[in-house]
Amino acid sequence: MNDDAIRRFRRIGFFTVAAVYFLILVGAIVRASGAGMGCPDWPTCFGRWIPPTEESQLPPDYQEIYADLGYAETRFNPVKTWTEYMNRLTGVSVGLLMLATVVCAFPLRKQDPPVFYLTLTALILVMFQGWLGAVVVSSNLHPLMITAHMLLAIAITALLIYTVARSQKHYFIRLNALIHSPKLEIALWSVLALTLVQIVLGAQVREAVDTIARTHDYADRYLWYAELPWVFSVHRACAFFILCANLWLVWRFLRILPQHHLMFRLNLALGLLVLLAVATGIGMERLGIPPAVQPIHLLVANLIFGAQFLLLVSLRFSRSKPAELRYPAETDVSSAGETPPISH
Incomplete structure (x- = not known):
């Protein structure tokens, strides 16, 4: 090849x-x-x-x-x-x-x-x-x-x-001895599912916002918040659990991963994304759902799901047996502490 x-x-x-x-x-x-x-x-x-x-x-x-x-x-x-x-x-x-x-x-x-x-x-x-x-x-x-x-x-x-x-x-097989923890995988699956549910709830909130916006002809944004349905309260409450679950997950991974590994950096990015999602969510609530913040909040939510999914895939690949390896190791990094050449 x-x-x-x-x-x-x-x-x-x-x-x-x-x-x-x-x-x-x-x-x-x-x-x-x-x-x-x-x-x-x-x-x-x-x-x-x-x-x-x-x-x-x-x-x-x-x-x-x-x-x-x-x-x-x-x-x-x-x-x-x-x-x-x-x-x-x-x-x-x-x-x-x-x-x-x-x-x-x-x-x-x-x-x-x-x-x-x-x-x-x-x-x-x-x-x-x-x-x-x-x-x-x-x-x-x-x-x-x-x-x-x-x-x-x-x-x-x-x-x-x-x-x-x-x-x-x-590249991920090299981490087998470091992150071989079935409980960690179960926790990651749970957090991923919780994030997907939160995205769906957020979609329901956006549907309500769209309806309210058309009613007000996209004006008087300061009035929209008071008209949001019950699903917004559920979405807001779930944000706290997602914040805690993700930060715990990031903490667990950072304890066992090499600092220069892609997954280590990915976990740092995940932690920052979760904090940014919470910050933009609070900003929409306090500032009357400003149009500039809505797209950022949605993008960050999707990036969180993508980062979690990549972590899950990486974790599963790390448990593959060397005999299953289809790609020659010399085509990529030479040590587990280096970042694979994804984009160059």
Whole structure:
């Protein structure tokens, strides 16, 4: 096996994961700014591949045209239109990166078939995600469809993280003697499940915020907090347990991992992300749900899940037997204290 092929796959896989997270951020900005219907049709935007910049470029009766299609009170807003358009361009870019990832995974299909076939599955899910985006628009931004759209993005990210980590399984096998603890794995599974539940609860809160925002025509944000339903109280209460569980988990890992190992740094990042999630959550509550904080809070929540999932995958790979090793050790780091070349 050509070592360069393995390195290319890791590199493109890393950038694709980063691009998916960037797409999640852009989608959150679209939702927080109320720009989801900035383009009331799909795949075109106001019937054009490149949207207009002024209302005068549209037919005089464009509002009646879209009202007949089921989009009531459609009014052109250049900021919202181009915000949604950039979201779509980012989605196309992620699709192209995903295709490139599959191409780079193709040479690995004989050495480690799951890497190729799971990457191909991720590409199919990205295509389905594009179709689901069209359904979201046609449903006039139905809250459940938006949540499904977000959860699918999490699934795609998890698949990509798994395949990239699998391609360097030998790196984690070296930690077998350090982190061989079934109880730690059970704890990690529990924290991961708790985080996923919290993300779903957060999605329900965002659905309520969207409804309240439309009721107030996206004004008077200081009034929104008082109108939030009971699910917000549950979401807020769970934040405390997630904070404690994650910090305990980080503490346990930091005690046993080499300081220069990727997993050590990943645990430090996880701790900081959890603190940032709590800080942005408090900021939204105290500052009247500012639109600039909402996307950051959503992105951080997804990054927390991704970091936890990578830790879990790494932990499981660390328990693989050396006989299961499919990748030559010389293609990666030479010691457990070095960071694997994921992105160079």
